[in-house]
Amino acid sequence: MALDKGLVLMSDTRTNSGVDNISTFRKMFRWQQPDERIIVLMTAGNLATTQAVISQLEERNKAPDQRHNTLFEAPTMFQVAVEVGRLLRDTIQTSQCDNGQEGEGRFTASMILAGQIKGMQPRLFMLYPEGNFIEASPDTPFFQIGETKYGRPILLRGYEHDMEFEDAVKLLMVSFDSTLKANLSVGMPLDLLVIGRDRFEPLHEKRIDKNDLYFQAISSMWGDSLKEAVHALPEYSFED
Numbered sequence: 001m002a003l004d005k006g007l008v009l010m011s012d013t014r015t016n017s018g019v020d021n022i023s024t025f026r027k028m029f030r031w032q033q034p035d036e037r038i039i040v041l042m043t044a045g046n047l048a049t050t051q052a053v054i055s056q057l058e059e060r061n062k063a064p065d066q067r068h069n070t071l072f073e074a075p076t077m078f079q080v081a082v083e084v085g086r087l088l089r090d091t092i093q094t095s096q097c098d099n100g101q102e103g104e105g106r107f108t109a110s111m112i113l114a115g116q117i118k119g120m121q122p123r124l125f126m127l128y129p130e131g132n133f134i135e136a137s138p139d140t141p142f143f144q145i146g147e148t149k150y151g152r153p154i155l156l157r158g159y160e161h162d163m164e165f166e167d168a169v170k171l172l173m174v175s176f177d178s179t180l181k182a183n184l185s186v187g188m189p190l191d192l193l194v195i196g197r198d199r200f201e202p203l204h205e206k207r208i209d210k211n212d213l214y215f216q217a218i219s220s221m222w223g224d225s226l227k228e229a230v231h232a233l234p235e236y237s238f239e240d
Contacts, residue, residue, distance in 0.1 A: 001142040001168055002124045004161055006203070007114050007195040008168040010176060011042045012146075014187030028191045029054055030202070031061065031071050037117040038200045039071050039080060040193060044146035045109030045129070052091050053109070057084070077123040081113050081133050089131030110145045114195070122197055150182040151175035165194050165203070170218065173208075177219045190215075 001008045011027040025047060032038040041057075043050035060069050070083040088111060095107035108129045116122040124136035126143040136143060142155055154175040163171075169192065179186045194204040208215050 001155070001159070001172065002122065002136045002161075003141075003163060003165070003168055004197075005165060006197040006199070007040075007116075007122050007124060008165060008172060009040055009042060009112075009114055009193045009195070010169075010172045011191050012176065012180075012186045013189055013191065014185065015047050016185055022187070024187070024189070025051075026191065028193060030193065031057075032200055033072060035118065035200055037072070037115065038195060038202075039077075039113070039115035040195070041084065042112040042114075042145070043109060044111070046095075046107045049088075049091055049095060049107045049109040050111070052095075053084070053088050053111075056087060056091070075117075076120065077113070077115055077117055077125070078135075080115070081125045081127065081135075084111065084113060085127045085131040085133050088127055088129065092129055112143050112145055116195070116197070116200065118198075118200065122195065147179055147183050147186050151179040154178055165196075169194070169204075173215055173218045174222050177215070177222060 009028065013024045013026060014022060015025050016022040027043045027050075029041045029043075030038070031040075041054065043054070057071060061071060063069070070080060070087070074080045074083060088109065092107050092109065099106070110129060111127040113125040113127060113133070114123070124143060125133045126136075126145065127133040134140070138161065141161060142159060144152060144155075152175075155171065158171045158174070172192075173190075176186070176190055180188070189207050189209040192204070192206045192208060193202055196203040
């Protein structure tokens with residue numbers, strides 16, 4: 001989510017290959033250079049694909065030859081998006097070719113790229129499996145990947161570009177709570193990251209597990225508030 005004050009990011013950690021094969025894996029990854037840049041990737045889709053992309057980015061960052069260091073040497077966030085998109089596309093194509101016809105459609109994945117480079121604006125991109133991407137704008141100020149339909153209405157109704165970080169976190173928690181209630185493919189713990197404008201380190205970072213008292217309160221109070229709101233709506237009558 002892009003705000004006037006910066007960026008707010010949240011991801012779940014559940015991956016599954018059917019109801020009998022559910023695991024927990026981190027889907028949010030962060031790299032930073034002090035006082036120079038901070039870059040975050042969030043992933044959805046085939047786990048082998050997304051882990052392959054993250055591993056390749058990590059290896060490039062460790063290499064002595066910095067010419068191919070996508071995250072730390074790219075001059076703009078747009079160039080980071082171009083390179084990560086290309087890497088995502090090539091990884092998917094390689095996996096599909098190695099697995100022949102059986103691999104078609106199995107290795108798809110998408111990503112959200114967020115961050116800021118010194119002297120530039122915070123930027124937010126959504127990367128598609130084909131390697132292309134779109135950037136957040138005033139008309140489209142937030143992105144979702146993975147399971148999107150249950151939490152999206154909450155964001156559409158509650159988002160304001162000038163909202164405080166704390167209110168944005170509450171909004172994301174309500175959105176995720178609605179998704180958790182409706183779909184077993186999304187599960188806790190949740191990872192939260194807040195990036196302030198021109199701060200090249202996290203302003204706030206937290207892992208929210210099922211025992212988190214604040215999230216439990218948000219979930220309970222949101223459910224009660226919905227019931228109260230329904231009762232407060234104008235009365236409907238079966239009479240003309």
